[in-house]
Amino acid sequence: MSDTAIRPRIEQAGLADRLTAALPILLVPMLALLGFAAIGDATTWLTLTVAGLAMGLMIFVMASGLTVVFGLMDVINFGHGAFVSVGAFVGFTALAWMGGWTASPSVVLNLAAVFLAICAAALVTGAMGYAFERVIVMPVYGHHLKQILVTMGGLIVTQQLIHVIWGPDAIHLARPETLRGSVIVAGAAIEKYRIMAVGIGLALFLAMRYVLRSTRIGLLVRAGVENGEMVEALGYRIKRLFLMVFIAGSALAGLGGVMWGLYQETITAHMGSEILVLVFIVVIIGGLGSVEGCFIGALLVGLLSNYTAFLAPKIALVSTIGLMVVILMWRPQGLFPVVKAK
Amino acid sequence: MPEAILTLDGVHTHIGPYHILHGVDLSVPEGGVAMLLGRNGAGKTTTLRTIMGLWKASRGAVRFRGKDITSLDTPAISRKGIAFVPEDMGIFTDLTVAENMTLAATRGAPDKRRLDWICDLFPPIRTFWESSAGTLSGGQKQMLSVARAIIEPRDLILIDEPTKGLAPAIIKSMTGALKQLKETETTIVLVEQNFAMARALGDTVAVMDDGRIIHAGDMAALAADAALQERLMGLSLEAHQ
Structure with a gap:
């Protein structure tokens, strides 16, 4: 040790501090318990909880890209819904091509069809994200009002293109044979597709967490969300990172679009803009730029939507906005605020 | 001159x-x-x-x-x-000290001997290696900021x-x-x-x-x-x- 050594003071966080830090994570089990107390019946609660988790995880898949894009690039992308819609329609086309596989009673063929449809949707929306960033977003970096206007314009143009290619009518998107119907778990009927949606959503969350926490690219994204200028001063070209993240975010939205389409079993050109309201609520609840916050926010929104739809259908629509208001009153920057150097 | x-x-x-x-x-x-x-x-x-x-x-x-x-x-x-240590230190507070240092080593993994030398120059870097940079004091953040700038030889x-x-x-x-x-x-x-x-x-x-x-x-x-x-x-x- 050199003579420059200073003695560090290490303070252990107290129980109260640790509880406060963990509180946003505890909100999900707390809401589930509250739901259980309000519903009273265990089987109904289990059905609604799985439905809520499935819905939440699908919203998370669509919202995760948007929150990282906002955090890293400071871009408000109202065109994000376009990728959801295009993803759903590309998924529909892919599944239609694989009609033999989806109609087959084989679980393997059915899952393979869904997997390939998801890949096709992610590929197309990823490529579309590249064009969107280069043509629409790049000229308006740093100008929030212009970003809102041009990305909304991009959304409208994309919706019209969907009308041109697939027609203006709503399309029925049938689930593959073995993903239809329910299974009985502890006396509760749980849709097979929702179990699969939970599985895919969780796998994607864990994969994203691994990339963000354990890879150099992930480190760069996290550092860039906080202080992009310093990342550049260290010698990294953050604009390339911007583009990569935008493409990945668009691909995730497309992937989410297929999942959401199969969940609703009906797809329209406007489905992306409709779900965008929930997506923005989730991003704001979680804290702009925070993937973990987005995950918790999506689960809260999914669970609350399902519980209120059962308990008080009239307030179901406003319950998520109410949740956002309450959380913002408690934590004005969201559950997991990202500290940005500006 | x-x-x-x-x-x-x-x-x-x-x-x-x-x-x-x-x-x-x-x-x-x-x-x-x-x-x-x-x-x-x-x-x-x-x-x-x-x-x-x-x-x-x-x-x-x-x-x-x-x-x-x-x-x-x-x-x-x-x-x-050319390395830069800004006035606001530019520390990535969401990252650990180790991650801050790793990110600054743009040519690959940091050289072990150089890292030891840096940790001798700034002992808190070693002490708080796995800690979140956001939890460091102002002085420790400043040390991390300078340490990060010299993780690789600079002109x-x-x-x-x-x-x-x-x-x-x-x-x-x-x-x-x-x-x-x-x-x-x-x-x-x-x-x-x-x-x-x-x-x-x-x-x-x-x-x-x-x-x-x-x-x-x-x-x-x-x-x-x-x-x-x-x-x-x-x-x-x-x-x-």
Whole structure:
């Protein structure tokens, strides 16, 4: 040790501090318990909880890209819904091509069809994200009002293109044979597709967490969300990172679009803009730029939507906005605020 | 006089509608510490940021080892071997100390011997290696900021007010560490308000006022001339020990 050594003071966080830090994570089990107390019946609660988790995880898949894009690039992308819609329609086309596989009673063929449809949707929306960033977003970096206007314009143009290619009518998107119907778990009927949606959503969350926490690219994204200028001063070209993240975010939205389409079993050109309201609520609840916050926010929104739809259908629509208001009153920057150097 | 590693020729910088630098001429000799002094708002930080390409020079030229780097972007300037420690330290508080250091090592995994040397210079880096950088104190963050800049050998390090807001004991530690860094013959451009530190470390000095260099010479000569200090900065170094 050199003579420059200073003695560090290490303070252990107290129980109260640790509880406060963990509180946003505890909100999900707390809401589930509250739901259980309000519903009273265990089987109904289990059905609604799985439905809520499935819905939440699908919203998370669509919202995760948007929150990282906002955090890293400071871009408000109202065109994000376009990728959801295009993803759903590309998924529909892919599944239609694989009609033999989806109609087959084989679980393997059915899952393979869904997997390939998801890949096709992610590929197309990823490529579309590249064009969107280069043509629409790049000229308006740093100008929030212009970003809102041009990305909304991009959304409208994309919706019209969907009308041109697939027609203006709503399309029925049938689930593959073995993903239809329910299974009985502890006396509760749980849709097979929702179990699969939970599985895919969780796998994607864990994969994203691994990339963000354990890879150099992930480190760069996290550092860039906080202080992009310093990342550049260290010698990294953050604009390339911007583009990569935008493409990945668009691909995730497309992937989410297929999942959401199969969940609703009906797809329209406007489905992306409709779900965008929930997506923005989730991003704001979680804290702009925070993937973990987005995950918790999506689960809260999914669970609350399902519980209120059962308990008080009239307030179901406003319950998520109410949740956002309450959380913002408690934590004005969201559950997991990202500290940005500006 | 050693050859200049960095020269600024008539550099003007605008930030939005504001004209901040009005033709800065600066020559930084290779090796040693070049101090950049001046009142608040004199243009010191803008000069460092213009060298790094974070704000673009609207006129004039910045040359590094004789090559014009004015039009290069910040990552390209950094990869020429210039490191920057900003006034706000630029620490990634969401990352651990280890992750901050890893990210700064752009050529791959950090060299173990160099890392040991850095940890000896700044012991809290070792102590808090796995801790979140956001939990460090101001002094420890400043040490991490400098440590990150030297994780790989650099030709030139630009440091902006490393002692700002720090306690005297930490300033003493920082001064000692920078003295050791100076012995490695790395060239340092140091913006500093702490005159005791400036006198202890500086080989050459440039004094700025109103976006221009108004004096350039040896630090020792300025430190010895109270009248000159008074004239240049309206302050006496002796009064700021």
